[in-house]
Amino acid sequence: GAGVSQSPSNKVTEKGKDVELRCDPISGHTALYWYRQSLGQGLEFLIYFQGNSAPDKSGLPSDRFSAERTGGSVSTLTIQRTQQEDSAVYLCASSLQGTYGYTFGSGTRLTVV
């Protein structure tokens, strides 16, 4: 597509439920990144994909967080047993391999109640 698409744009979930956040990168972009943006905290790196593999998962905050990417395209970030501290905006970005041109999606605002 023309840009990075994220869905849903907003998600309200009850504490303890699982959620899935989707990112559809720009066609042909082999690198994909997930960030978390909490109020006043800037952007926190979560995970990086090159193709379907994730060479860097160092930012995932706990084992409740996981992500996958299929077909070198769509990525899903899953949060199990959500907690209130998971409330944040989750941003996805993509880029061509070996370049520094990152394009961000509009994000998913997750609210855990």
Next chain:
Amino acid sequence: AQSVTQLDSQVPVFEEAPVELRCNYSSSVSVYLFWYVQYPNQGLQLLLKYLSGSTLVKGINGFEAEFNKSQTSFHLRKPSVHISDTAEYFCAFSGGSYIPTFGRGTSLIVHP
């Protein structure tokens, strides 16, 4: 460790005044530097980037930034701001990997 520091969390300024948003980085390798803008309820949009070459980089919307290696800085400037420039601004860098590290952001508030 590599890090980015945005020295001001909030910068208020009057319309048509000049503005500078400060950014300092810490890295022992070559760096590639970026400024992004985020309008309310939107994703991040690239304003400008420094990869190599001239240390003065011009971006969109009249913004520019200067890479200063000796001061490890990449401050963002605009000679005359508009109300529409009110937004959150993020400095970021990539050094040694393709994963950008972001600062905490500076909220630019333009008053009429």
